[in-house]
Amino acid sequence: MNLKRHQLKLITNCSLTFLFLAFMLTPAAAESNNLGMLTLDQLLNVDVVSVAKVPEKIRNTPAAIQVISQEDLRRCGINSIPEALRLVPGMHVHRIDANKWAISARGFTSQFANKMLVMIDGRTVYSPLFSGVFWDVQDMMIADIDRIEVTRGPGGSLWGTNAVNGIINIISKESADTQGGLVNTQIGYENKNSLACRYGGWLDEHTSYRVYGKYFSQDEFEPMDFSAEHNISDIDNAADDYNAGRVGFRLDRIKNSNKMTLQGDMYSGSSGTTSARPRLIPASLYPHKEEYDVSGGNLLGRWEHIFSEDSDIRIQIYYDRTKRDDDYLSETRDTLDLDMQYRSLLWDHHEILWGLGYRYTQDNIDTYTPANGFYFTRFDPDSQSNNLITGFVQDRFRFANNRGELTLGTKVEYNEYTGMEWQPSIRLLWEINKRNSFWGAITRSIRTPSRLEHDADINTMPHIIPLPPPHPGMIVVPRLIANENIDSEKVLSYEIGFKSRPTDDTYFDITAFYNKYHDLAAGFTSGSPVPMTMSMPQYVVMPLTIDNNFDAETFGVEISSHWSIKKWWRLTTGFTWFDYNILHENGFSDPRPEFQENSECKFQASLVSYMDLPGNLELNTMFFFADKLETTKIDSYTRLDLNLVWHTTDNLTLTIGGRNLLEHSHVEYDGITAGIISSEIPRTFYGNLSWNF
Numbered sequence: 001m002n003l004k005r006h007q008l009k010l011i012t013n014c015s016l017t018f019l020f021l022a023f024m025l026t027p028a029a030a031e032s033n034n035l036g037m038l039t040l041d042q043l044l045n046v047d048v049v050s051v052a053k054v055p056e057k058i059r060n061t062p063a064a065i066q067v068i069s070q071e072d073l074r075r076c077g078i079n080s081i082p083e084a085l086r087l088v089p090g091m092h093v094h095r096i097d098a099n100k101w102a103i104s105a106r107g108f109t110s111q112f113a114n115k116m117l118v119m120i121d122g123r124t125v126y127s128p129l130f131s132g133v134f135w136d137v138q139d140m141m142i143a144d145i146d147r148i149e150v151t152r153g154p155g156g157s158l159w160g161t162n163a164v165n166g167i168i169n170i171i172s173k174e175s176a177d178t179q180g181g182l183v184n185t186q187i188g189y190e191n192k193n194s195l196a197c198r199y200g201g202w203l204d205e206h207t208s209y210r211v212y213g214k215y216f217s218q219d220e221f222e223p224m225d226f227s228a229e230h231n232i233s234d235i236d237n238a239a240d241d242y243n244a245g246r247v248g249f250r251l252d253r254i255k256n257s258n259k260m261t262l263q264g265d266m267y268s269g270s271s272g273t274t275s276a277r278p279r280l281i282p283a284s285l286y287p288h289k290e291e292y293d294v295s296g297g298n299l300l301g302r303w304e305h306i307f308s309e310d311s312d313i314r315i316q317i318y319y320d321r322t323k324r325d326d327d328y329l330s331e332t333r334d335t336l337d338l339d340m341q342y343r344s345l346l347w348d349h350h351e352i353l354w355g356l357g358y359r360y361t362q363d364n365i366d367t368y369t370p371a372n373g374f375y376f377t378r379f380d381p382d383s384q385s386n387n388l389i390t391g392f393v394q395d396r397f398r399f400a401n402n403r404g405e406l407t408l409g410t411k412v413e414y415n416e417y418t419g420m421e422w423q424p425s426i427r428l429l430w431e432i433n434k435r436n437s438f439w440g441a442i443t444r445s446i447r448t449p450s451r452l453e454h455d456a457d458i459n460t461m462p463h464i465i466p467l468p469p470p471h472p473g474m475i476v477v478p479r480l481i482a483n484e485n486i487d488s489e490k491v492l493s494y495e496i497g498f499k500s501r502p503t504d505d506t507y508f509d510i511t512a513f514y515n516k517y518h519d520l521a522a523g524f525t526s527g528s529p530v531p532m533t534m535s536m537p538q539y540v541v542m543p544l545t546i547d548n549n550f551d552a553e554t555f556g557v558e559i560s561s562h563w564s565i566k567k568w569w570r571l572t573t574g575f576t577w578f579d580y581n582i583l584h585e586n587g588f589s590d591p592r593p594e595f596q597e598n599s600e601c602k603f604q605a606s607l608v609s610y611m612d613l614p615g616n617l618e619l620n621t622m623f624f625f626a627d628k629l630e631t632t633k634i635d636s637y638t639r640l641d642l643n644l645v646w647h648t649t650d651n652l653t654l655t656i657g658g659r660n661l662l663e664h665s666h667v668e669y670d671g672i673t674a675g676i677i678s679s680e681i682p683r684t685f686y687g688n689l690s691w692n693f
Helices: 005-025 040-044 070-075 081-087 451-455
Strands: 064-069 091-095 101-105 116-120 145-152 166-172 180-189 192-204 207-218 242-255 258-279 284-308 311-325 329-347 350-367 377-379 383-399 404-415 419-431 436-447 456-459 463-465 474-481 489-503 506-520 523-526 530-532 539-547 550-566 569-585 603-613 617-626 637-649 652-659 679-682 684-692
Touching: 040 506, 040 550, 064 070, 064 081, 064 506, 070 081, 070 145, 070 603, 081 091, 081 101, 081 145, 081 603, 081 617, 101 116, 350 377, 451 456
Parallel strands: 116 166, 474 539
Antiparallel strands: 064 145, 091 101, 145 166, 180 192, 180 684, 192 207, 207 242, 242 258, 258 284, 284 311, 311 329, 329 350, 350 383, 377 456, 383 404, 404 419, 419 436, 436 489, 456 474, 463 474, 489 506, 506 550, 523 539, 530 539, 550 569, 569 603, 603 617, 617 637, 637 652, 652 684
């Protein structure tokens, strides 16, 4: 898996030559890559499942939801899931370096953002280690993604813990829709180079399958210049290159009223980083380059049975194993999850959905402690297992000749950190007429403590307190201390929205929200200094225990629109205004950076243009604006991506494009608070070849 970049480029260049020769000698493929532009009717009639756990049309959904379609992924030249999320208004997407991201919705964005639930085909991928997502290992064959459903706002009444500010639900195509072969390769300058292959077929008339393999390698970026700001010596490169290989399969069997799915993936690779480590002499941070191994695998099975048009059941079970291994912390985690849901129509226009779930997770964490005892991170205990037991019920009732829909529901769950939790919700949808609808929602959600908050101690940047001569200065080390009594974070969310299709060619969606948060684990309670006299050099520890000592509010407006100007030209726009205020501080006046006021983009805007040109050509343009991050002194930036796609035949597509074309590079996020030295995000150019056979 650890091929050098020049070796990968040689492989991909050879593969391009092979694909061209093979195409010249192979009959036309059965599957066409020229999908044509989706119409507005097709966009608005997409079935989504993230809001109600059952299919419903996006235009009739009482939530702020947007779908990233396969057409969006293909036309925009998307080569990673985080990049795709830039297409969603209201999403805060910041790239930290070549392999790390800070992603959230409606605030609290950081590398370890813990208020977004992320799922891949119903498998939860957030890590209980810090309640966030390791985005470097969330990868798929992009051509096999059917859609990405992004819900901005809470969904805890159905999905449970961590579905506080939003849900990202990545759904792959059924294997019956990926028949035949596909080879895709991409090469570029300072870009993610990749080679992916997939083949699908039929085992019998009811059972389809596909298998795939993928390898990619990402070039390293240049580090941001912040040595004076953070007192860190200059470094010549960010050492943030990464590579990984992945293989997987999917089986789908549909017979009579039964539908069964079995799928799995395995991956292995390495990610590089330059971290900012604390040291005692001199008392400062120093840059530390490292390359750590990542690996894992999962196996998921799902059975769906339709009893009648009014009743069905779904049972899903999956096992997931992940491993991350670097020079200061190594984690291995095993997860087993079982979920069941049952839907029935009690009488006309009255639907009940209920379900039960159980999740078992166990970790083993190894940390490195130097001879002088000055460690970076330590967990106690270093191995732990946890059980999560859940249940939910949802009642949907249509009234007023189907013009109105009222949804009531709640999730009840038991976790071993805070005990019993409940997350109720009420949603109302009202169709003013066939073209306009209004919706509103009130939801209570919770975010349970992470393993890091409950069991970890972390040493941060030491500093020196001057003493009268002849005494040398005293070295003081702030130490972040875990809290076994930490409580869940709670939020009460209010949302209203308006969806309208004023003409056959235009559609827009407006959402306003207000969230009130209680018991945010945003600050620390100071303890008494502890002299470390047995250590060389001697230093003093200042304990800071993480605590639920902040209340806050967020509010904002999100607007998106679609305009089919011509059959060959479609525009999508987005605009977001967001604000955040701290309402109450209990004994601490300096919250963690992601909880500080002015730490988020207040304004964001996007414009995406898809054009079909003569000669089987497509011209696709993506424009993004992100406001400054005042707290970390990150400037606003404007980004332009553009590509030209040529469907040479029904089975061969060539793409050339560029990203971040308006400037040589820019910084999107300062990761120093998480111990990461951020990178400049460069201008990149790429070429892509896709061949179906």
